[in-house]
Amino acid sequence: MHRSIEPEWLDILPADDPSAQRSRRDLQRVNAWMRHPQILSRMLSRVIRLKSSVTVIDLGGGDGRLMLRLARGLGWRNVRLTIVDRQNLITRETREAFAALNWSVEAVVADIRDWLARPSSDRTDVMIANLVLHHFMDDEHAACLQGIAKRARVFVACEPRRSHRAVVGARLLWLIGCNTVSLHDAWTSVRAGFMGMELSQLWPACSDCDLQEYAAGLFTHCFLAQYRPSVNDL
Secondary structure: OOOOOOOOHHHHOOOOOHHHHHHHHHHHHHHHHHOHHHHHHHHHHHHOOOOOOEEEEEEOOOOOHHHHHHHHHHOOOOEEEEEEEOOOOOOHHHHHHHHHOOEEEEEEEOOHHHHHHOOOOOOEEEEEEEOOHHHOOHHHHHHHHHHHHHHEEEEEEEEEEOOHHHHHHHHOHHHHOOOHHHHHHHHHHHHOOEOOOHHHHHOOOOOOEEEEEEEEOOOEEEEEEEEHHHHHOO
16 A cells, blocks of 8 residues: 555644544544553553653643553653643643643644754653654655654654555444544545554664564554663663
8 A cells, every 4th residue: 555645634623623522532432442552551661661750742642631541551650741732632630630640741732843843952751652643744754753863762653554454444433433524534544654664764863773663453553762871761
């Protein structure tokens, strides 16, 4: 399957559109169905050794509820979380739930591509992208991954796998109650997804960075990058 990128309806609809609100709720079911909280938790548990505090950046984290599920599963404390998204969708209830886990949350309203292009001397411990990278055009990936490499000691991503089986799965999402927007965007996401070592080939060349890229579950494509000296300090 050749990679094909088209606009997703959820990215175009206003935040208060009822179909968009329903589709964001659908995304919670889709993430649970694809087991992304568990997959991300396993990826991070393999490479992170906790220190006194951890900084985490969630790219395109939306309302933060997926990250909240991940936080509960990891059991980390004293975490500073930044969610970068084009809209601030984090509710008071979600913030309070993070606070109960000793996580502080900051929302940065920005386009991910613009934010990654900004100069920065800070490097976060962990950066996460869930169903985000497939939105980028082919000529944007190298620049975005270069920005991530400069800002993160560890980067983990869960993306749609570009496969015929994933196409079938996307067409069957109506069985778990997904609406028309979600069905369209799922099909679009699969065609824009990844396979093989496509992300590794775009990651900036480095001698102290370990890369892993692999399939997980039925429909997920995983990517992990970690800088060895920095990880040893976590």
